[in-house]
Each structure stands twice: as structure tokens, then as C-alpha cells.
Amino acid sequence: xxxxxxxxxxxxxxxxxxxxxxxxxxxxxxxxxxxxxxxxxxxxxxxxxxxxxxxxxxxxxxxxxxxxxxxxxxxxxxxxxxxxxxxxxxxxxxxxxxxxxxxxxxxxxxxxxxxxxxxxxxxxxxxxxxxxxxxxxxxxxxxxxxxxxxxxxxxxxxxxxxxxxxxxxxxxxxxxxxxxxxxxxxxxxxxxxxxxxxxxxxxxxxxxxxxxxxxxxxxxxxxxxxxxxxxxxxxxxxxxxxxxxxxxxxxxxxxxxxxxxxxxxxxxxxxxxxxxxxxxxxxxxxxxxxxxxxxxxxxxxxxxxxxxxxxxxxxxxxxxxxxxxxxxxxxxxxxxxxxxxxxxxxxxxxxxxxxxxxxxxxxxxxxxxxxxxxxxxxxxxxxxxxxxxxxxxxxxx
Amino acid sequence: xxxxxxxxxxxxxxxxxxxxxxxxxxxxxxxxxxxxxxxxxxxxxxxxxxxxxxxxxxxxxxxxxxxxxxxxxxxxxxxxxxxxxxxxxxxxxxxxxxxxxxxxxxxxxxxxxxxxxxxxxxxxxxxxxxxxxxxxxxxxxxxxxxxxxxxxxxxxxxxxxxxxxxxxxxxxxxxxxxxxxxxxxxxxxxxxxxxxxxx
Numbered sequence: 001x002x003x004x005x006x007x008x009x010x011x012x013x014x015x016x017x018x019x020x021x022x023x024x025x026x027x028x029x030x031x032x033x034x035x036x037x038x039x040x041x042x043x044x045x046x047x048x049x050x051x052x053x054x055x056x057x058x059x060x061x062x063x064x065x066x067x068x069x070x071x072x073x074x075x076x077x078x079x080x081x082x083x084x085x086x087x088x089x090x091x092x093x094x095x096x097x098x099x100x101x102x103x104x105x106x107x108x109x110x111x112x113x114x115x116x117x118x119x120x121x122x123x124x125x126x127x128x129x130x131x132x133x134x135x136x137x138x139x140x141x142x143x144x145x146x147x148x149x150x151x152x153x154x155x156x157x158x159x160x161x162x163x164x165x166x167x168x169x170x171x172x173x174x175x176x177x178x179x180x181x182x183x184x185x186x187x188x189x190x191x192x193x194x195x196x197x198x199x200x201x202x203x204x205x206x207x208x209x210x211x212x213x214x215x216x217x218x219x220x221x222x223x224x225x226x227x228x229x230x231x232x233x234x235x236x237x238x239x240x241x242x243x244x245x246x247x248x249x250x251x252x253x254x255x256x257x258x259x260x261x262x263x264x265x266x267x268x269x270x271x272x273x274x275x276x277x278x279x280x281x282x283x284x285x286x287x288x289x290x291x292x293x294x295x296x297x298x299x300x301x302x303x304x305x306x307x308x309x310x311x312x313x314x315x316x317x318x319x320x321x322x323x324x325x326x327x328x329x330x331x332x333x334x335x336x337x338x339x340x341x342x343x344x345x346x347x348x349x350x351x352x353x354x355x356x357x358x359x360x361x362x363x364x365x366x367x368x369x370x371x372x373x374x375x376x377x378x379x380x381x382x383x384x385x386x387x388x389x390x391x392x393x394x395x396x397x
Numbered sequence: 398x399x400x401x402x403x404x405x406x407x408x409x410x411x412x413x414x415x416x417x418x419x420x421x422x423x424x425x426x427x428x429x430x431x432x433x434x435x436x437x438x439x440x441x442x443x444x445x446x447x448x449x450x451x452x453x454x455x456x457x458x459x460x461x462x463x464x465x466x467x468x469x470x471x472x473x474x475x476x477x478x479x480x481x482x483x484x485x486x487x488x489x490x491x492x493x494x495x496x497x498x499x500x501x502x503x504x505x506x507x508x509x510x511x512x513x514x515x516x517x518x519x520x521x522x523x524x525x526x527x528x529x530x531x532x533x534x535x536x537x538x539x540x541x542x543x544x545x546x547x548x549x550x551x552x553x554x555x556x557x558x559x560x561x562x563x564x565x566x567x568x569x570x571x572x573x574x575x576x577x578x579x580x581x582x583x584x585x586x587x588x589x590x591x592x593x594x595x596x
Binding site for chain 2: 054055119146147148149150151153154157158161164165168169171172173175176179189192193196209212213214216217221240241242243245246247249250
């Protein structure tokens with residue numbers, strides 16, 4: 001009960017923060033020069049979805065046009081932290097006035113920055129405005145500084161991290177006083193046991209304990225970020241390829257450094273096959289361990305979540321795109337039914353992708369730490385194990 | 398029905414036409430998107446995620462997972478032990494019951510043998526008593542018979558002597574009577590002689 005109350009309090013504080021910032025942000029009104037107001041055409045919908053899928057430097061909730069024809073953006077700014085040519089620079093994203101077309105130039109720390117499609121570019125010395133290259137996508141007279149901003153995704157990651165720390169450390173504290181947790185802990189406990197008993201133990205075996213902490217962290221991190229992505233706040237954390245890449249590389253590092261002698265021998269000099277085939281197998285195994293496995297992990301999660309977001313938003317957009325054919329009432333009804341349905345599926349996918357990522361991580365770790373006995377029969381078993389992995393991977397792709 | 402179908406067909410055709418028109422645009426978008434996908438990989442975000450995740454893993458393992466997993470293990474061990482103990486207690490109870498049953502069985506068997514023995518002893522005693530009684534009776538009967546025999550013998554002997562005396566007296570009286578007449582004495586002597594010669 002206490003945990004639940006505290007969580008509620010935490011969320012209330014968050015909401016208040018949001019609304020305070022929104023009130024603050026609401027002050028900013030931008031003359032609608034490049035921002036055409038409401039999203040109406042297919043092109044605008046496409047752009048809107050593309051924009052949403054990407055990371056953003058400010059926390060944008062919604063926009064509206066007031067009676068005077070002025071465009072208002074409601075949200076709050078986030079800090080922009082850059083490592084530019086003149087050293088570290090920090091300023092609030094509100095300095096760009098919601099511009100993502102590279103038109104507003106911000107001067108900070110002796111350098112000039114523009115925001116082009118949510119990428120910050122540093123203008124070369126003497127340049128006053130961004131000049132696009134011949135292809136129309138890459139700027140000619142600007143470079144990308146290292147961007148350590150607390151972007152929307154980083155902000156989301158921090159919230160999730162704090163939430164997880166808060167929830168699970170309170171669960172841990174509960175065990176000091178009683179054997180069976182109460183309140184929200186009673187919801188969390190079976191999930192922890194589920195990850196331990198259904199993911200860690202069966203895939204890793206006896207050495208599961210050492211890796212369960214990582215697997216639990218990754219499972220809950222991915223699941224909560226997936227679920228957060230389905231809220232109207234519009235986070236798209238696990239749909240950022242950089243985030244999924246970092247997760248996949250963590251798994252890669254863990255199974256590479258915990259690999260047993262047997263694992264490396266099976267990878268580099270496979271016993272039980274003709275000597276001539278061994279180098280070929282070694283190449284395949286190395287590629288599998290260092291490229292295919294992490295790549296499949298990062299792309300699966302990224303693609304599933306991005307696709308989910310695109311589908312949900314496209315179905316919501318039916319409201320606008322089919323307005324002519326179906327009348328506003330018809331298109332709204334159709335859009336509502338379809339997006340409700342797909343959102344339910346996305347809730348399932350949110351769990352499923354967290355489960356798959358964690359399960360495959362556990363499987364890869366399990367393959368690396370397994371003890372093989374050198375015996376013809378057990379070699380078959382080993383080969384069979386690998387086949388199983390491939391089969392399950394194919395299923396998930 | 399037909400009207401409805403027509404309306405649906407019309408709608409689907411319109412939608413198809415719209416998306417076909419957008420096909421060229423979509424192809425362009427696709428190429429652009431693939432380009433963007435690679436462009437979208439933000440090294441800064443990657444580094445931030447790595448650092449935050451590292452810190453998160455470190456903190457959450459220390460403050461949450463370790464105590465949680467330890468407590469869960471302890472609890473599960475506790476439950477397992479409790480179950481084992483319950484099983485043990487059950488077995489003990491079973492053994493105890495079996496022992497009781499056995500003792501009862503033994504007691505019953507003992508009682509049965511005791512009853513049986515008592516019965517046997519009784520039967521034996523009765524049989525012995527009967528035997529004794531019979532023997533005693535036989536003995537008494539025998540003695541009685543012997544006494545009767547002896548009495549009889551003495552009685553017979555007495556009777557014999559009395560009969561002899563009586564017959565002597567009678568004979569004396571008869572002889573006295575007979576031999577008072579001479580003629581008769583002679584006749585008797587003759588007869589006697591006749592008998593003697595015949596012998």
C-alpha cells in the first residue's frame with residue numbers, strides 16, 4: 001500500500017513538473033512561418049510521424065493555433081549539452097524556439113548552433129546561416145558536435161531508471177520486515193520470479209545467479225520504456241537505434257567476457273569436424289557471435305517498436321486521410337477502432353519484445369558459459385542446442 | 398446489399414488509387430528513410446544510454462536485485478525446509494501409527510493365545526478329571542465286585558456247610574426211620590449191593 005501511495009506521489013510530482021513547465025513553455029508563441037499549423041496533408045502526416053519517431057531536444061506535448069493565427073507549442077525545454085570545437089557548451093533547447101529547420105542560430109560558448117531535424121549542427125566560422133549541400137539533406141558549412149543533451153529519450157531513460165530504482169529498492173526493503181511483500185511489491189515480485197525462473201534459469205543453467213541482475217534490469221528497462229512509448233507523452237526510447245545498440249552491446253560484452261574455454265574452442269577451432277572446415281566454421285562462428293547476434297538483438301527491438309509507433313500513428317491519421325471518403329464521423333470511428341485494436345497488440349508487443357531481448361540475451365550468455373563434455377553424443381546435443389537458437393531467432397524475426 | 402457492396406468497392410478503389418498515386422513519393426521516402434536510419438544513430442545518445450544503464454545496473458543490482466534475490470532464495474529454502482519437515486513429521490506419525498498398530502496386534506495375539514491356552518488347560522483339566530473319576534469309579538466298582546465275590550463265596554461256603562449239616566440231619570433222621578424195620582434194611586442192602594456190582 002505504502003509503495004503504491006509513494007508511486008502515486010511520485011507520478012503526481014512528475015505531472016506537476018510537466019504542467020509547470022508547460023505553463024512556462026506556453027509563453028512561447030512562434031510566428032507560423034514554416035510551421036503550417038494543424039497537420040492535414042499526407043506529406044505533413046508523414047513528416048509528423050518521422051519527427052515523432054526520432055529523438056527530440058525538447059519535450060513537446062501538443063501544439064495549437066490560437067484565434068490570432070499564432071502557433072503555440074506546449075511542452076518544456078530540455079538542456080542541450082554539446083562538446084563543440086570550443087569545448088563543452090550547454091543551453092536550454094528553448095533557445096531554438098522549437099525550430100527544427102536550421103533557421104534559428106544560437107550562439108553559445110563562442111560557437112553558433114542550429115537545429116536541423118533534431119540534430120544540432122555547429123556552423124563553421126564566419127557562417128551566418130545553414131547552407132544545404134547538393135543532395136538537400138546534408139549541410140555544407142556545418143559539422144555535428146558530440147551531443148550529450150538530455151534529449152527526450154535521455155529524459156525518459158532517467159525517469160525509467162529512477163522509477164526502477166524506487167520500485168525495486170522499496171521491494172527489497174520490504175523483505176527486511178516481512179516474507180511476503182504487500183501492495184505494489186506484490187505485483188513486482190512475480191515478475192522478478194518470472195524473469196529468474198522462466199528466462200535466466202532455463203537458458204543459463206546453474207550459473208544463472210551472476211547474470212540475473214543484468215537480465216532483470218534489461219527486462220524491466222525495455223518493458224517500461226516500451227510501455228512508456230504507448231502513453232501520450234510520446235517517448236520513443238526503445239525505438240532509438242542508439243539505445244538498442246547500447247543494450248545489445250552490453251549483452252555482447254557480457255557473453256564475450258564470461259565465455260568459457262570450451263566456448264572459445266568451439267568458436268575458433270571446432271572439435272569433431274574435418275580440419276579444413278574448421279577455419280570456415282571459425283569465421284562463421286565469429287561473425288555470428290560478434291555481428292549477427294548483437295545486430296539481430298538491436299534491430300529486432302528497434303524495428304518492432306518503431307514499426308509499432310508508425311502503425312499506431314498511421315491508424316490515428318486515418319481520421320484525417322479518409323475524412324473525404326468516410327465523412328469525419330466515419331473516419332474517426334474507423335480510426336478509433338483500428339488504433340484501439342493495434343494499441344492492444346502493441347501492449348502485448350511491449351512485453352513480448354522485452355521478453356525476447358532478455359530471453360535471447362540469456363540464451364547467448366548460457367551458450368557462452370555452458371560446460372561441454374567432450375563426447376560424441378554430447379556434441380550432437382550441442383549442435384542441437386545451436387539449432388534451437390537459430391529456430392527461435394527465426395521465429396522472432 | 399448490392400448497394401452496400403458497391404459503396405465498399407468504390408471506397409477500396411479510391412483508397413488503392415490514393416496509395417498508388419503516393420507510390421512514387423513513398424519510394425523516394427523509403428530511400429530517404431534508409432539514409433536517415435544510419436544518420437539517426439546518435440553517438441551522444443548511445444554514450445548517455447551506456448553510462449546511465451551502467452549506473453542503473455550498478456545501483457539496482459546493489460540496492461534491489463541482490464537483496465530481492467537473496468530474500469527470495471531464503472524464502473524458497475525456508476518453504477522447502479518446511480515442506481521437508483512436514484513430510485518427515487508425516488512419516489514419523491505414520492511410523493508411530495504403525496507401531497501402535499503393531500502393539501495392538503501383538504496384544505490381541507497375546508490375548509488370543511492366552512484364551513486359547515486357558516481353553517486348552519480347561520479341556521485338559523476336564524479330561525483329566527474325567528479320567529480320574531473313571532479310574533476311581535472303576536476301582537470302586539472292582540473293589541465292590543471283589544467284595545461281592547468274597548461275600549458270595551463265604552455265603553456259598555456257609556450255605557454249603559449248612560446244607561451239608563441239614564442234609565446229614567435229614568439223612569440221619571431218614572436212615573433212623575428206614576432202618577427201624579428189618580425187611581427194609583435188607584432191601585436197601587440188596588439194592589446197594591446191586592448198585593455196587595453194576596459199578
